[in-house]
Amino acid sequence: MTYKLPHLKRYGCLVLVALVTACSTSEKTPQQAAALEANGINMTHEAQINELISKMTLEEKVNMIHGVSSFTSGGVARLGIPELTMSDGPHGVRPEHGRDWSMDNAGNDSATYLPTGVALAATWNPELGYAFGEVLGRESKARGKDVILGPGVNIMRTPLNGRNFEYLSEDPYLAARMAVGYIKGVQDQGVAASVKHYAANNQEIKRAKVNVEMSERALREIYLPAFKASIIEGGALTIMGAYNKFRGQYSTHNAYLINDILKGEWGFKGLVVSDWGAVLNTMEALHHGTDIEMGTDLLQMPNINYNKFLLGDTVITLVKSGQVKESLVDEKVRRILRVMYHTNMMGAQRTPGALSTSAHQQTAQKVAEEAIVLLKNEGNLLPLSKTGVKSIAVIGANATRRQAMGGGSSQVRPPYEVTPLQGIQKMVAPGVKVTYAPGFEVTREEKANQKLIDEAVQAAKSADRVVFVGGWTHGYTDDWNGGGYDAEGADKPSLTMPFAQDQLLAAVLKANPNTVVVLIGGGPIDMSRWVNQTRSILQAWYPGMEGGTALAKVLFGETNPSGKLPVTFPKRLQDSPAHALGQYPGDKDTLNLEYREDIFVGYRYFDTYKVEPLFSFGHGLSYTSFGYTGLTISRQGEAVQVRLQVKNTGLVPGAEVVQLYVKDEQASVKRPEKELKAFQKVFLSPGESKTVTLTLQKDAFQFYDAGKKQWVLEPGKFQIVMGSSSRDIRLTGDITL
Structure with a gap:
């Protein structure tokens, strides 16, 4: 770097x-x-x-x-x-x-x-x-x-x-x-x-x-x-x-x-x-x-x-x-x-700063583009064609909702914020009809509005393709702590998609199966009611002031999605380790909060205890494909060097995140099935190959011994696990230390 x-x-x-x-x-x-x-x-x-x-x-x-x-x-x-x-x-x-x-x-x-x-x-x-x-x-x-x-x-x-x-x-x-x-x-x-x-x-x-x-x-x-x-x-x-x-x-x-x-x-x-x-x-x-x-x-x-x-x-x-x-x-x-x-506060001259420059806005857009995760894409519904599609219905209140001033202490006031609807409208070719229906209201009552649902269904029926933009919001309103979702001072009451969006989305999917689901928000959501009926899902997070631009570029293939999940998406809340094994939100009498799941957080729990996630840690699809070959593992002094070839085997440029996990074959303490210890993002043209070299220091193989109050490396065999996600394993090899 x-x-x-x-x-x-x-x-x-x-x-x-x-x-x-x-x-x-x-x-x-x-x-x-x-x-x-x-x-x-x-x-x-x-x-x-x-x-x-x-x-x-x-x-x-x-x-x-x-x-x-x-x-x-x-x-x-x-x-x-x-x-x-x-x-x-x-x-x-x-x-x-x-x-x-x-x-x-x-x-x-x-x-x-x-x-x-x-x-x-x-x-x-x-x-x-x-x-x-x-x-x-x-x-x-x-x-x-x-x-x-x-x-x-x-x-x-x-x-x-x-x-x-x-x-x-x-x-x-x-x-x-x-x-x-x-x-x-x-x-x-x-x-x-x-x-x-x-x-x-x-x-x-x-x-x-x-x-x-x-x-x-x-x-x-x-x-x-x-x-x-x-x-x-x-x-x-x-x-x-x-x-x-x-x-x-x-x-x-x-x-x-x-x-x-x-x-x-x-x-x-x-x-x-x-x-x-x-x-x-x-x-x-x-x-x-x-x-x-x-x-x-x-x-x-x-x-x-x-x-x-x-x-x-x-x-x-x-x-x-x-x-x-x-x-x-x-x-x-x-x-x-x-x-x-x-920081040069004491007499020295600071270099001048700059506020919301075009270069800064381009950084915001670049991060948003690389952050969007393609969770599902059956039948290559994505990318959409700019010219082959004659009409697109954009449905969901998050398509027009500006998120910058929500969330509590992290609120930001930008000079503008490109919404998903604006990004799509700007991206499509002349003559392509883009309609919009909110479908739901962001309110404290969270009741379904049948009138809005009916309007959304009619829009979906009349369009070649539908882009549904839903998910979470920053609270109910744009004030300091509107409560509800993705905001300081409050946790989500459940993983259920708010504002009766499940009911809305089920109706939209029935009206038009060619529906792309775009999820806004800070993390997982319960998709159990509709995930199997949905061909394409994008996780867009809160994508910033150029989020609508970035989303449109991914939807229409100008940008090949390369984001990977930094957090496991469970099928249901009860599958998450803090809820399956630990305490949340804490004992009501003593206010003690015991982390009984111990080190088995996220994928460490799902992989070790064989719990199937909805989407695994590190997961993210692409509009191209990647091949992994030629894994070699060697000692370099006290370090371990891992090398492999990654090739873009598809037809469009793309980026792959090569993920290296380490598995301890036998240990005196219970260790996770595997743990992330290195990664590298690789950008490749069609047919291009690159050598990826990752170096592991001894801390990549250690665990913490509480009795000895120190990190310990136990001699033995370790498995080097290379994958495109924690569940998509491409190559494995061994090293004995």
């Missing part, structure tokens, strides 16, 4: 990924190099930072460790220390004013609305992760933001989670690879990324109350790897604490998660910021690693006394009375100042 170089003026010397090259020609010792950079964080300003801290009053220090407005923590003007300005969200810079929740400039500051996190992950293309982050970084600078609150890397434990649309995958390896690119893209622009929500925030219902209990092995193998990679490989400057408790202590000030693992084992030198309102204990926050407390009580605005935050005046009293050492406060300020120096 090739990342663009950061701007040379950032540190006055060149920093490329994790390699530090000094400004002078003399080599640095390993100890000196470590002092200059820790996990990607610039450490060259420690003397200046210590000098600044020595000049601050206690009151000035404390002012820096809590919010002083809705989105800023305090600065020290007399010492030239600015406020630190933060902003959501993970797929576009939110439209809030820098100091409150009101929107800026009557819409003149519109930002790029990128596809959501799950869509980015569906590209299986880390290069796009970097481009995605680059857009966010440049636009954050343009809006005067210092920290962008993303990416979200929490694991998709349950398909009901209201924020799955923001997250990346059920698989920790895929989530890690996409997050690292995203973070580097953001931070190469001189803006800090904030990885969230640390840790085990895997549902929205009861999120601020539940106490998550899981095994140490599940924590290490499933729920921490994406965070670890974000810090150690991505060099994330900040991390956001979660709302929930973990093993009895709130995550935002959890001694084990933050002091022992994050700042201890991983050597994190950046800052920990709380989710808004997630600090609930002053002494724990002081001693257990919370560096900035953020939060806003919307009911009290604008008359909030931020000095009364738990890390406000109380800390001053505790220090002056001798109950708390001032050095605890100094350490938090030191971490904040490191981030400020690293």
